[in-house]
Amino acid sequence: MSDVNETPVYKRALPGPLPELDELNRFFWVSGEDGTLRFQRCGDCNHWQHPPSVICPKCLGENIAPQAVSGLATVGAVTVNHQAWTPGMTEPYVIAIVELDEQPGLHLTTNIVGIDPDKVVIGQRVKVVFEHVDDVWLPLFVPV
Amino acid sequence: MTTKYLEKNAIIAGVGQSQVGRRLDRSGLQLTVDATKAALADAGLTTADIDGVASWPGNMEAMQPGFSPVSVTDIKEAMGLELNWYSAGSESTQMSAIINACMAVATGQARHVLCFRTMCEASAIAKGSRSSLVGAGRNRIGGSFQWQIPFNAFSATNWVGLAASRYMQEFGMTREQLAQITLTARRNAQLNPKAIFTDPLSLDDYLQARMISTPLCLFDCDIPVDASTAIIISHADTAPDLKSIPVRFEAITGPLKGRDSWDQQIDLTRFNGEPAGTNLWQRTDLTPADVDVAQLYDGFSFLTVLWLEALGFCGRGEAGAFIEGGQRISRDGELPLNTHGGQLSAGRTHGFGFFHEAVLQLRGEAGERQLSQQPKVAAVANGGGNIAGAALLVRD
Numbered sequence: 047m048s049d050v051n052e053t054p055v056y057k058r059a060l061p062g063p064l065p066e067l068d069e070l071n072r073f074f075w076v077s078g079e080d081g082t083l084r085f086q087r088c089g090d091c092n093h094w095q096h097p098p099s100v101i102c103p104k105c106l107g108e109n110i111a112p113q114a115v116s117g118l119a120t121v122g123a124v125t126v127n128h129q130a131w132t133p134g135m136t137e138p139y140v141i142a143i144v145e146l147d148e149q150p151g152l153h154l155t156t157n158i159v160g161i162d163p164d165k166v167v168i169g170q171r172v173k174v175v176f177e178h179v180d181d182v183w184l185p186l187f188v189p190v
Numbered sequence: 191m192t193t194k195y196l197e198k199n200a201i202i203a204g205v206g207q208s209q210v211g212r213r214l215d216r217s218g219l220q221l222t223v224d225a226t227k228a229a230l231a232d233a234g235l236t237t238a239d240i241d242g243v244a245s246w247p248g249n250m251e252a253m254q255p256g257f258s259p260v261s262v263t264d265i266k267e268a269m270g271l272e273l274n275w276y277s278a279g280s281e282s283t284q285m286s287a288i289i290n291a292c293m294a295v296a297t298g299q300a301r302h303v304l305c306f307r308t309m310c311e312a313s314a315i316a317k318g319s320r321s322s323l324v325g326a327g328r329n330r331i332g333g334s335f336q337w338q339i340p341f342n343a344f345s346a347t348n349w350v351g352l353a354a355s356r357y358m359q360e361f362g363m364t365r366e367q368l369a370q371i372t373l374t375a376r377r378n379a380q381l382n383p384k385a386i387f388t389d390p391l392s393l394d395d396y397l398q399a400r401m402i403s404t405p406l407c408l409f410d411c412d413i414p415v416d417a418s419t420a421i422i423i424s425h426a427d428t429a430p431d432l433k434s435i436p437v438r439f440e441a442i443t444g445p446l447k448g449r450d451s452w453d454q455q456i457d458l459t460r461f462n463g464e465p466a467g468t469n470l471w472q473r474t475d476l477t478p479a480d481v482d483v484a485q486l487y488d489g490f491s492f493l494t495v496l497w498l499e500a501l502g503f504c505g506r507g508e509a510g511a512f513i514e515g516g517q518r519i520s521r522d523g524e525l526p527l528n529t530h531g532g533q534l535s536a537g538r539t540h541g542f543g544f545f546h547e548a549v550l551q552l553r554g555e556a557g558e559r560q561l562s563q564q565p566k567v568a569a570v571a572n573g574g575g576n577i578a579g580a581a582l583l584v585r586d
Binding site: 063127128129168 | 329330331332334336337338339340342343344345348351352353355356400401402403404405406453454456458
């Protein structure tokens with residue numbers, strides 16, 4: 047039996063490519079270093095936006111900055127991948143679009159991990175976990 | 191002629207297509223030459239008449255081998271063309287070559303525009319490169335794909351599978367209903383000597399096929415091929431000089447609305463085909479009920495489902511019921527669909543094959559697969575996600 051306090055390690059099904067970090071996206075991909083997911087938010091109209099940009103598309107304000115979110119989300123769409131696109135892939139894995147609690151339409155494509163792939167359903171409540179690889183913290187989601 | 195929607199002054203003067211195969215012993219440029227020669231002969235034009243060339247997305251060989259191996263300048267040089275106007279570029283809708291050509295002839299930039307789409311994806315795969323897989327083999331990925339690829343969502347099958355899962359959950363469409371797009375295409379392909387898959391396909395075969403990315407199975411995905419299709423678009427004034435029966439553009443559109451990536455759409459089952467449909471019907475007095483044959487993009491079967499709704503052939507969420515049993519979309523149904531077998535059975539000619547087939551059907555030149563009720567109006571749709579274009583073609 048493992049220690050009940052031990053943090054489980056979550057991983058994508060395959061290593062796969064990592065995002066190329068730049069000035070605009072770095073905050074997002076390193077956000078998980080302190081265990082918190084962040085998105086850009088407009089300081090003028092409070093609109094959350096993703097992917098990151100230089101301007102708020104709602105009010106055209108440029109007072110935008112990363113802000114922490116709860117990490118809670120709902121599965122909006124789900125697909126179980128069975129095709130071995132790259133060598134080494136053996137098991138089916140779950141790709142999902144999740145909607146963050148903070149705003150309708152604030153979506154991420156991600157993987158749902160820590161659950162049998164066939165058990166993930168639309169409407170399911172999930173929360174963020176991170177896979178740390180090199181200089182990137184990939185936000186994955188597990189059932190709540 | 192109208193002055194409001196100038197595409198009505200554009201006609202398709204000629205169509206041509208190379209061999210279509212899973213591994214042809216001809217280069218992309220050779221296939222493009224084959225298609226161009228066939229289109230010229232079909233129109234009764236020569237290379238001296240062609241003063242414009244348009245393609246999409248332009249040469250992509252360095253980034254995605256086989257996806258688009260031939261540039262405008264390649265075919266211009268190869269065939270000694272002298273051009274008053276040319277255009278190709280990836281930041282435009284999949285139908286952009288056709289749309290741009292209509293605008294070019296309508297505004298007098300050119301008289302006869304050669305449009306082409308060439309793919310050598312089957313050969314590229316045979317050489318170990320899969321152009322439809324983004325980011326494979328790379329360590330880092332930037333741009334818009336960084337939001338999918340790191341999560342092993344390598345293929346459009348994954349992205350479309352997500353939208354399809356949501357649609358089926360929301361509207362109750364079944365796999366048995368979705369199968370009708372594939373089964374109809376296969377039956378039609380059996381009358382097309384150039385089709386890739388012509389073996390009979392049953393509902394059981396479909397339901398037992400291996401999953402690629404749920405709910406999409408192998409038979410929901412189109413077939414990468416080597417092929418080139420050429421479409422010559424000319425000003426309607428030139429019709430008397432042509433050998434062919436002219437087919438006129440009644441309307442064409444390729445908008446970009448909503449979010450740029452499908453996963454950011456507030457409503458995950460909506461796509462750019464809907465504004466394309468809205469625009470299309472605003473540009474004509476015709477209505478969906480006037481359409482005699484539909485050639486709707488089927489890179490994945492589910493995209494055709496969405497196009498049926500986007501172009502108003504049935505209501506939102508009603509496509510599953512509309513295609514159930516396949517009768518309505520069969521050759522003798524109210525809306526014959528993808529009469530050459532679509533990309534699902536006749537190969538991924540990437541949108542141009544639908545124009546080619548629409549023209550043959552409107553002219554009455556589709557051979558064994560010619561519809562018994564001669565169509566006068568055809569709808570053509572290309573694309574999925576944020577890339578969507580739609581056209582109405584008529585035989586006056």
